[in-house]
Amino acid sequence: xxxxxxxxxxxxxxxxxxQTAIPWKVIELMSKSRIDAMADLGHGVVxxxxxxxxxxRIFKSEDYGLNWKQVSMLESAEKRxxxxxxxxxxxxxxxxxxxxxxxFRSTDNGGTWQRITKLSSGINTEGHALAYGIxxxxxxxxxxxxxxxxxxxxxxxxxxxxxxLKLKSFTSKxxxxxxxxKRQIIVNGWEGSVFxxxxxxxxxxxxAEADKSPLYATESLGGNNYLQGTAAGNIYVGNAxxxxxxxxxxxxxxxDDFVYVGNGTILYSTYTDSQHVYxxxxxxxxxxxxxxxxxxxxxxxxxxxxxxxKKDSVVILGGTNKGFILRTMYALKxx
Numbered sequence: 001x002x003x004x005x006x007x008x009x010x011x012x013x014x015x016x017x018x019q020t021a022i023p024w025k026v027i028e029l030m031s032k033s034r035i036d037a038m039a040d041l042g043h044g045v046v047x048x049x050x051x052x053x054x055x056x057r058i059f060k061s062e063d064y065g066l067n068w069k070q071v072s073m074l075e076s077a078e079k080r081x082x083x084x085x086x087x088x089x090x091x092x093x094x095x096x097x098x099x100x101x102x103x104f105r106s107t108d109n110g111g112t113w114q115r116i117t118k119l120s121s122g123i124n125t126e127g128h129a130l131a132y133g134i135x136x137x138x139x140x141x142x143x144x145x146x147x148x149x150x151x152x153x154x155x156x157x158x159x160x161x162x163x164x165l166k167l168k169s170f171t172s173k174x175x176x177x178x179x180x181x182k183r184q185i186i187v188n189g190w191e192g193s194v195f196x197x198x199x200x201x202x203x204x205x206x207x208a209e210a211d212k213s214p215l216y217a218t219e220s221l222g223g224n225n226y227l228q229g230t231a232a233g234n235i236y237v238g239n240a241x242x243x244x245x246x247x248x249x250x251x252x253x254x255x256d257d258f259v260y261v262g263n264g265t266i267l268y269s270t271y272t273d274s275q276h277v278y279x280x281x282x283x284x285x286x287x288x289x290x291x292x293x294x295x296x297x298x299x300x301x302x303x304x305x306x307x308x309x310k311k312d313s314v315v316i317l318g319g320t321n322k323g324f325i326l327r328t329m330y331a332l333k334x335x
Contacts, residue, residue: 229255
C-alpha cells in the first residue's frame, strides 16, 4: 500500500526533553480510519489496527514505525468489527480484540489470525465498544475487560487465549483498560474508579475513586505509582498501596491517553475542547501545551500512544482518530 508522508514532517529529528515543540513525523495510514490499537512485537516490529470507517485492518511496520503495509484483516462475525486492542507476547503470538468483544489469536506475528470466541454477551448502551482491553500478565495469563454498561467483567485465560473463564463482575459499569504495576494489576472504567488485583487477575477490589467521570487514560510511572486521567480533564497520581488519589493538574480537555517516555517525561492526549497534546517533564506535576496533532485534519487527536525502547533512544508511536501514525524519538542520554 502506498504511504503518504506529510510535508510538515519530511525531515525527522531526535527529540530531547529540553524542547517544547514535538517534532512529529506524520504518516497517513488509512484516511479517516481511527487507530486505537497498537502493539510492539519486539525488534522494531509493530502492529496497528483500524476502527471506523474502514475497520478490522491490520498494518505492520518492521522498522520502528517508519514504513507500513497492510498484512491482514480480522474476519468478524459481528456488525461492529473495529479493532480496539492488540497485544503481543514477543514470541510470534499476538492477540486482538474488536468492538464486539471478539477475541483473535495469531501465531505468526500478525500475518494470519484465528477467531477464538466472542467473550461478552452484554450491551454498551452508550454506543461505546463492548471491549477495549487485553492484558498479558507477568505470569503469561491473559485478561480481557468487558465494557457491558450494566457491569463489566474480566475474562481470564491461562492457556494462551484458547479458552477463558468469566470472573464475577465487581463494578456497576463497564471496564476499560489494564495497567501493569510492580506486583499488581489495575483496571479502570466508566464508574470512575480504579480496581486492583494482587493475584494475577483472579480476584479484584476497588482501589481508588477519581471524580466520578469515566476513566480512560492511565499509565504506570514505574514501581507502584501510576497516572490516571478522567473524562472531566483532571489528572491524578495514584499508588497501588493507597486507596486515594492526589490531584495533579487539569491542563486541557478530556483525557484520552498517556505514554511515559522516561525519567519523568510524559506525553498526554485529549479528545475534547482543543484536543491538544501536552508534555510533562516532572512526572505530571506541570504540563506544556504542545498544540494539535499536525495531520491537517479537523478535530483529529492522538487516540493511542506507545513507547518502544531502542539501544540509545525511545521511539514514541501514536495513532490518530483520522487514520494517521505520528512518530517521534527521544535520545536516552537526554532523558
